[in-house]
Amino acid sequence: MRRRPVLVVGSLVVILALLATAFVLAFRHPLAARSDTGHTMLVVGAENEYASVLAAIGGRYVHAVGIMSNPNTDPHTFEASTVDATEVAKASLVVQNGLGYDSFMQSLEAASPNPQRIVLTAAAIVGAPSTTPNPHLWYRPGTMQAVAGRIAKALSHLRPSHRSYFQARLSLFDRSLAAWQKAIQHLKTTAQGTKVAVVEPVADYLLQAAGLDIATPWTFQAAVMNGEDPSPQDVATMEAMLTRREVAVFVYNFQAVDPTTASLLTLAKQHHVPVVGVYETMPRGFDYQRWMLAETNALEMAITKHTSEVLAP
Numbered sequence: 231m232r233r234r235p236v237l238v239v240g241s242l243v244v245i246l247a248l249l250a251t252a253f254v255l256a257f258r259h260p261l262a263a264r265s266d267t268g269h270t271m272l273v274v275g276a277e278n279e280y281a282s283v284l285a286a287i288g289g290r291y292v293h294a295v296g297i298m299s300n301p302n303t304d305p306h307t308f309e310a311s312t313v314d315a316t317e318v319a320k321a322s323l324v325v326q327n328g329l330g331y332d333s334f335m336q337s338l339e340a341a342s343p344n345p346q347r348i349v350l351t352a353a354a355i356v357g358a359p360s361t362t363p364n365p366h367l368w369y370r371p372g373t374m375q376a377v378a379g380r381i382a383k384a385l386s387h388l389r390p391s392h393r394s395y396f397q398a399r400l401s402l403f404d405r406s407l408a409a410w411q412k413a414i415q416h417l418k419t420t421a422q423g424t425k426v427a428v429v430e431p432v433a434d435y436l437l438q439a440a441g442l443d444i445a446t447p448w449t450f451q452a453a454v455m456n457g458e459d460p461s462p463q464d465v466a467t468m469e470a471m472l473t474r475r476e477v478a479v480f481v482y483n484f485q486a487v488d489p490t491t492a493s494l495l496t497l498a499k500q501h502h503v504p505v506v507g508v509y510e511t512m513p514r515g516f517d518y519q520r521w522m523l524a525e526t527n528a529l530e531m532a533i534t535k536h537t538s539e540v541l542a543p
Contacts (some may be wrong), residue, residue, distance in 0.1 A: 274317055276326035276335045278432035278511055279368045282518040284325060286403045287381045291392055300543035301511040310334050321347060323384050328353030330455045344473045348384045352377050370435035371414060374518060378403050406519045413526040414440050421533045427477040430455040433508045445477050472497045479532040485509045504532035507540035
């Protein structure tokens with residue numbers, strides 16, 4: 231089973247009870263207190279990278295909230311709060327990843343039925359089947375462009391009088407992705423076929439788009455992603471590729487650390503294998519486009535300049 235963020239409550243009945251108390255908390259929480267007005271819609275992204283795209287398309291007509299938004303916490307053990315439940319209950323539009331990554335959203339949505347609320351799922355938008363092994367779709371070039379198009383359509387449905395505004399914002403967003411797309415192509419030209427090691431498939435879609443060779447066995451990646459112990463053989467393979475410097479860079483998820491991955495990070499540093507940090511939740515101070523561009527540039531610097539590049543969370 232894929233390791234997933236878990237919901238702090240165990241049933242819809244409990245969620246409904248929490249929703250009742252959440253309205254008291256709403257008066258103390260500025261985000262929860264906001265709801266749709268004639269001018270501003272409350273829109274929710276299950277992860278803050280999706281909230282970033284919602285804000286980019288909706289502009290002044292939306293108040294965008296990301297449920298998972300702290301890059302210093304492990305997203306696989308995420309616990310939804312009563313404030314999160316209230317925000318989903320009030321939202322006009324929700325965007326989630328799907329593929330089991332944020333299944334807690336389905337419980338929150340079911341706890342506050344709203345036939346007017348539009349729910350978009352990235353996996354469905356890009357046609358990723360339920361058997362897709364890697365759920366980290368936001369690292370795949372093209373995903374957010376497709377999601378942004380559906381967001382513009384949904385917002386135009388909710389606020390038809392502002393359709394031209396949302397379409398103009400969509401055009402700006404599409405153009406803003408050009409720098410990232412150019413960086414991917416430059417990395418591919420510079421380093422295609424370069425071997426890299428990873429701990430789990432967080433950034434695999436980006437690495438593959440850049441033509442890099444992921445040397446880490448999939449069985450190791452899947453075990454770490456699912457919170458399981460990798461096999462001794464896979465651990466030995468990882469240790470060997472780092473100690474022998476068989477890879478040009480070690481792509482490390484600083485947001486979900488366990489003893490096995492921490493020991494490999496130490497090994498990489500000891501043997502001077504450059505480290506690039508990746509995250510599942512967008513670091514503070516970024517929007518989606520600049521985050522992906524920064525990660526791609528970090529990969530190129532690590533491969534060509536042999537320097538470790540870790541974004542501050």
